[in-house]
Structures are given as structure tokens and as C-alpha cells.
Amino acid sequence: MGDFIGFAVPHPPLIIPEIGRGEEKACQKTINALLELKEKLRNMNPETLVVISPHAPLFSDVVAININDKLSGNFGYFGAYNVNFSYQNDRELAQALIAAAKQEGLAVAGIDESLARVLRVPVSLDHGTMVPLYYLDPERKYKLVVVSQGLIPFSELYRLGTVIKEVAAKFQRRIALIASGDLSHRLTEDAPAGYDPSGRYFDRMMVEIFSKGDPWELLTLDTSFAEQAGECGLRSFIMLFGAFEGYQVRSRVLSYEGPFGVGYMVAEVAKGEEDANRNFYPKLMNKKKEEIKKRREQESPYVRLAREALETYVRTGKTITPPMPLPEIFSRKAGVFVSLKKDGELRGCIGTIAPTTGNLAEEIIKNSLEAGLNDPRFEPVEEKELDELTYSVDILYPPEEVSDLSELDPKKYGVIVSKGYRRGLLLPALEGVDTVEKQLDIARRKAGIAPDESVKIERFLVERYY
Structure with a gap:
């Protein structure tokens, strides 16, 4: 050299x-x-x-x-x-x-x-x-x-x-x-x-x-x-x-x-x-492959469905249908967020606060494709990236309005901040978000709401799966 x-x-x-x-x-x-x-x-x-x-x-x-x-x-x-x-x-x-x-x-x-x-x-x-x-x-x-x-x-x-x-x-x-x-x-x-x-x-x-x-x-x-x-x-x-x-x-x-x-x-x-x-x-590449392999061997049915949905669409252009007969765990309705990461960095995250489809399986498939292909912060996922991605699925409980900030906990509850048609959501237990103030500040910024504007604040619980 x-x-x-x-x-x-x-x-x-x-x-x-x-x-x-x-x-x-x-x-x-x-x-x-x-x-x-x-x-x-x-x-x-x-x-x-x-x-x-x-x-x-x-x-x-x-x-x-x-x-x-x-x-x-x-x-x-x-x-x-x-x-x-x-x-x-x-x-x-x-x-x-x-x-x-x-x-x-x-x-x-x-x-x-x-x-x-x-x-x-x-x-x-x-x-x-x-x-x-x-x-x-x-x-x-x-x-x-x-x-x-x-x-x-x-x-x-x-x-x-x-x-x-x-x-x-x-x-x-x-x-x-x-x-x-x-x-x-x-x-x-x-x-x-x-x-x-x-x-x-x-x-x-x-x-x-x-x-x-x-x-x-x-x-x-x-x-x-x-x-x-x-x-x-x-x-x-x-x-x-x-x-x-x-x-x-x-x-x-x-x-x-x-x-x-x-x-x-x-x-x-x-x-x-x-x-x-x-x-x-x-x-480094071998270590990463082994970690992803181990994670996929242990992944939940929800995460497996999200992964298969995105992989199938990116590789074939086809949208998969829910497994039939529909397993009981997929039969309920709920809002869902699907998050993708690559080398520990966020690669896409999109979801729904309330259910928009007929069942949980359809909600996961829909939001997995949205997170991988239509998150405006990132370019669509390419086929060469699929083997490097890790997934998590958050199933949301209905939100409830809070009257005092003491009712919030960024490790336990997600938060929704809204003012008119503007609304910002932040999931719980996110890396680096360890105070109520920081959680609310990020949610406000996502919604385009100024720090001094009065807002409606809601909290929600999630089931998180890997």
C-alpha cells in the first residue's frame, strides 16, 4: 500500500x-x-x-x-x-x-x-x-x-x-x-x-x-x-x-x-x-451471521410472520396471506408496530395504533411491508439486506388518556401526544429514552408540536416479541 x-x-x-x-x-x-x-x-x-x-x-x-x-x-x-x-x-x-x-x-x-x-x-x-x-x-x-x-x-x-x-x-x-x-x-x-x-x-x-x-x-x-x-x-x-x-x-x-x-x-x-x-x-461478519441465526431459531410466531412477509415480497413481489386455518394467537384484532434493525441501527418502523384489518396476522403482514418498503426515513429494503435484518413486533393495547405526568413511565408505557390532527407516537422501552421528558419531547417533535403547546397525552401498554 x-x-x-x-x-x-x-x-x-x-x-x-x-x-x-x-x-x-x-x-x-x-x-x-x-x-x-x-x-x-x-x-x-x-x-x-x-x-x-x-x-x-x-x-x-x-x-x-x-x-x-x-x-x-x-x-x-x-x-x-x-x-x-x-x-x-x-x-x-x-x-x-x-x-x-x-x-x-x-x-x-x-x-x-x-x-x-x-x-x-x-x-x-x-x-x-x-x-x-x-x-x-x-x-x-x-x-x-x-x-x-x-x-x-x-x-x-x-x-x-x-x-x-x-x-x-x-x-x-x-x-x-x-x-x-x-x-x-x-x-x-x-x-x-x-x-x-x-x-x-x-x-x-x-x-x-x-x-x-x-x-x-x-x-x-x-x-x-x-x-x-x-x-x-x-x-x-x-x-x-x-x-x-x-x-x-x-x-x-x-x-x-x-x-x-x-x-x-x-x-x-x-x-x-x-x-x-x-x-x-x-x-465481524461471521459473528453477525451467528447472532442472527440464533435469533431466528428462537423467534416468536409473530416475528416469523413479519419476516416471511417482507422476505417474500422483496424476493417475489407477492404478498403472503395469513396461515390457514388461522391459529388462535392470530385471530384477535389489535394495533401493531413492526420494527426492523440492521447492525443494531433502526432500518424501518411503521405501525397502527388501532386495528385496521380483519385479524392480527393481516395487521402484521401489512405493517411489516410498510416498515420495510415505505418508511419515509429510509430507502426500501433490498434483497441483499434481508439476511442481515432483525425484527421485533409490538402488539398494542388500547391507549388511555393521562391527567398527570406521574402516570407515565417510558420503560413500561408508550405515549401518544396529539394536538388536533397532529399526533406523535413513541413506543416504550426504546434505547436512549429513559425519562418522561425525553419521551414526550421526541413524540412532540414527531408530531410537529411545539414544546409550549398544550396537548392531549395518552399512554399504552405493548406486548413486544422478538
Whole structure:
């Protein structure tokens, strides 16, 4: 492969003197570590910096790569308009990454100014990119490629990292891969996202992973735990390690500190000798297959029907009919929600509050197809995804109005918030929804109801099946 090095770096705007105006001194360990990495870059003299930023245009179903000729931006949003950045995009490398990723079936797309206008997203350099470059490349001497994170499965992000490695080898590029991302934003009571004890545990875990250079724990991390910790760099780090698939690594943490309730880590990952034992992607795929196989061996009749309904339609275009004679468990009527997940991430969820069909079997079939094909948040499920999906079925009890918030419990009850024709529903026991306030806030936002509007609140119980 071409010469290759990787950095994990934070991006607090306050470390920029023109923004911090003295407060940057609270992050001196971080600044010193970045300056040390700058010398590494000078010695290596890479042709291109590939920056993965959580603050580049972010999409739920695709990783975006900027393909504009020029990449520019400033810190005007933070009051420092005079700190400007301008780079030549390494479009040859960017286009090759997109083409190679698509060939692997990965959800990657190029974004330029015209598409950005349609999507109403900015394409100027974001602070997740500019803050590290302020220290790592003060002379703006290298070419640049900017990659967004993308809320796609961890396995696909890791695979995209391996694609970066392969394209770098093909073009014999000297590349520095810069994974931009802070750690937990919930380290203290006055932290930006509030306090959560999982924050410190998450940060210790990240420091240990980078100290050892072992990404396996990253790849198998519970997504709900990461969300609870309030992190922003995890997906960048996964792509970074993917770029070293099949190689020994020399990994070290240069600094860690947690001022302002946010964790900042600076780390370096360097390529060593080839090592077949460090091919983690096949192990990850095997683990996932075994887990799904075990889950399907134990799935309930409701889930089996939902799965068979979607698989049959995607593969044949035909809608199955309920099993006949109809088993007693399917003969009742009820509202049903069918949820699909892929690699622990939501892939579709649609349902009915009250029954709309003749029996529970018909309700499950109908809503399974809706969740897989017509959830507006996602593209329709494709045949190649079917073996990677997991399902759950929620059977709803009739809702009842509540007069006091003390009657709610997000772990036990789902909630319906309504104002006129606007109505938002949230199922119970959802990952990351652990307070009544958060449950109601999400339900309000789903309905387009402002926080200060009076609403009707209902609660409901569910039977959840896997």
C-alpha cells in the first residue's frame, strides 16, 4: 500500500486562539499533542489528508464525500471570520473512493454545490475538519478529501475504511487519515449534554482501545451505550481502524483530558507488518451471521410472520396471506408496530395504533411491508439486506388518556401526544429514552408540536416479541 498513517483528534473550537481568547489554555495537553502530530506530518510529507468529520453533511443512509474542486471555510460561526481555510480537493482520490465503495455495495455518494443546494446542506469546511487542520497543517500545503460519518452500520463504516486503504495502495498515495471526533460530552454535571456516568466509562474504553490498537471492542460496541455516553467520534474511529485491516499497528495515545465536561483524545495509529490475524472484517461478519441465526431459531410466531412477509415480497413481489386455518394467537384484532434493525441501527418502523384489518396476522403482514418498503426515513429494503435484518413486533393495547405526568413511565408505557390532527407516537422501552421528558419531547417533535403547546397525552401498554 501507499505510505499511510492515521490520527484520532478532537475538534473543540475553543483551542483556536482567535476563538478561545485565553480559554484554550485549559486544553494545553491537546494542543501540545496536535503540534507533535504536525511534526509527524512534516516528516511523512503526505500528498493528501483524508479527514473524516462528524460535522460534515450527515445523512442517515449514506456517507458523503465532498467532490467540489475547492474546499474552503472559516470560523465565522464562532466569531473568527479572519481564520480562513482553502484547499485543493484531491478529486481523483475522492472519485476513486466513491467508485470503489459502490462496487463493494457500500452506501457512499459524492456531494457538490449543486446537490448541496437541493439538499439544503452546507459544503463549506466544517469545524470538525478545520479545528484539527489549524494545528496539523497551518501552511495549508496538502491536498484534502473530506468524508462525512454517515449513520450506517458499524460494519459498513469499517469496510469503508478498508476501501480507503485499498484505493491508497492502488494510487500509491502517501495519505494521512484524520479521524476527527470528541469523546463523551457527558463527563460532568455542567457538560454540554448533561451528566451520565457512562461518559467516563466510554472515554476510558476509547483510550484503552487506542493504546492497544485493537478495534474489536469498537466494532462490537452496543450502540445504545455509545448514544448514552454522548460521543461524536466513534464512527470516525471505526473507519480509521478499518484502514489498517490486515496489518499490525503501532498505536499510542498522546493525550487525554476532559475540560468543560467533554473528553478530548489525541492518538496516532501507524502501519506495521501484514498480519492475517488482524483481518477483523470476516470475523465481524461471521459473528453477525451467528447472532442472527440464533435469533431466528428462537423467534416468536409473530416475528416469523413479519419476516416471511417482507422476505417474500422483496424476493417475489407477492404478498403472503395469513396461515390457514388461522391459529388462535392470530385471530384477535389489535394495533401493531413492526420494527426492523440492521447492525443494531433502526432500518424501518411503521405501525397502527388501532386495528385496521380483519385479524392480527393481516395487521402484521401489512405493517411489516410498510416498515420495510415505505418508511419515509429510509430507502426500501433490498434483497441483499434481508439476511442481515432483525425484527421485533409490538402488539398494542388500547391507549388511555393521562391527567398527570406521574402516570407515565417510558420503560413500561408508550405515549401518544396529539394536538388536533397532529399526533406523535413513541413506543416504550426504546434505547436512549429513559425519562418522561425525553419521551414526550421526541413524540412532540414527531408530531410537529411545539414544546409550549398544550396537548392531549395518552399512554399504552405493548406486548413486544422478538
